[in-house]
Every structure is written in structure tokens, then in C-alpha cells.
Amino acid sequence: MKFTTVVLLGILLPGSFATLNAQPAGTSQVVLAMTGESVMTSDTTAVCITYYQLIGDLPLRYLFAPSMLFAQPIVDRAHAYFIWVSDFSMQTLPANKDSNFFALIPEGEGTIYFSDRPDLRDWSNLTERSTWGQPVAKFVRKAGIFQSADGGVTGTFISSTTMVSSQPVSINGKTFDFKDLVPHGMTCYETCLAESEAGTCVAIGGGL
Numbered sequence: 001m002k003f004t005t006v007v008l009l010g011i012l013l014p015g016s017f018a019t020l021n022a023q024p025a026g027t028s029q030v031v032l033a034m035t036g037e038s039v040m041t042s043d044t045t046a047v048c049i050t051y052y053q054l055i056g057d058l059p060l061r062y063l064f065a066p067s068m069l070f071a072q073p074i075v076d077r078a079h080a081y082f083i084w085v086s087d088f089s090m091q092t093l094p095a096n097k098d099s100n101f102f103a104l105i106p107e108g109e110g111t112i113y114f115s116d117r118p119d120l121r122d123w124s125n126l127t128e129r130s131t132w133g134q135p136v137a138k139f140v141r142k143a144g145i146f147q148s149a150d151g152g153v154t155g156t157f158i159s160s161t162t163m164v165s166s167q168p169v170s171i172n173g174k175t176f177d178f179k180d181l182v183p184h185g186m187t188c189y190e191t192c193l194a195e196s197e198a199g200t201c202v203a204i205g206g207g208l
Helices: none
Strands: 030-040 043-055 082-089 091-093 101-105 107-112 133-142 145-147 156-166 170-173 174-176 184-192 196-203
Touching: 030 184, 043 196, 082 133, 101 156, 174 196
Parallel strands: none
Antiparallel strands: 030 043, 030 196, 043 082, 082 107, 091 101, 101 145, 107 133, 133 156, 145 156, 156 184, 170 174, 184 196
């Protein structure tokens, strides 16, 4: 079964990145864009792994490592400083006349890892994540519904998340903390094609 899952979180820095006192993003403001995949671990479980092409106003050199010193950053998972990882499961629901596949994605957890040496990550074992970097933000992923018109090969998924904890991260001599940027969480809108997924997240206001 092919389907996508939630990804979340972003950074919004007003003006220059030299200003470290980042303000929270405004409600419904786009703060993140991501690409990734959901790797199936059984018929009903998977691991979602995504990386960010857009985090607020950060330039690409703060998101991706270069191939060599002073080279341009390479925009792919292998060079991503930040990755989002979330284990999830699904429960198939009865279809309706407009969609032949529905699946409930129950509430779960997600973690953003940061590594300034993404080339050292070992992807050979998805349960052993010690090389994936420093956990810099953890979230509760609210339950959502995956909907598909072609049996789960392609579809859409919408879900919201709230932050559980975070810690400052330093890159290129600058320091920031995710909790200062999206204090009320994110709502993410995703599409998938087979195992691949892509989408954007917007900030949510207080009271969630």
C-alpha cells in the first residue's frame, strides 16, 4: 500500500538571519516546504523521512551541505542538515463514492534531527538512528486521514502537530531554537506518488 504521512515544522526569520530573536510565524503563514518518502516496514506501518528545501527565510547553505568547500549546496536528502523522522501506522476505513481508499493515521510522534555532517548518516537500518544527528525538536503528530482515488498509490494527507520539546542548534555560526519560531505548531498539506511525498506547512495560531 502506497501512501504519505505528515511532515511538519518550519522556521521563519524576519529580515536578516543575523537577527537571532526570531518572531513566531503569523497564522497560516507558509514556513516550510519538504520532500521525502514513506518507507513501508509492514503492511500497516512505515517510517516517514523528509528533508526541507524551505525553512522560513533561511538560505540553502543553512539547509544543505556542499559537495566541497565553497561549492554550492546540494539539495537532496544525503546533504540535508535537517531531517524529519516519524514512525506511523494506518487503519483502513470504508471508502465512499468519491474516494476508493481512506486510511486513518493515528496520533504519533516526530523528531527533527540536525547534523552538520549529513554524509556520516547510516541509512541501512531505519531503527538504528544514532548516526542521524542531534534530536533538536520533538512533536506530537495529531491524527489525520489519508485519502486516495486510486487505491492508495497517490493521495493527499493533512495533519497538525504540536511541539513537545526543543533545544538550540548552531549552524554556520548562528544559533536558533525551533520553539521560538512556531510556538503553536503547524498544519501540513501533503501529496504522495507511490513512496514519494511533498508538501508545505503553515503556522497555526494559539489555542490548538
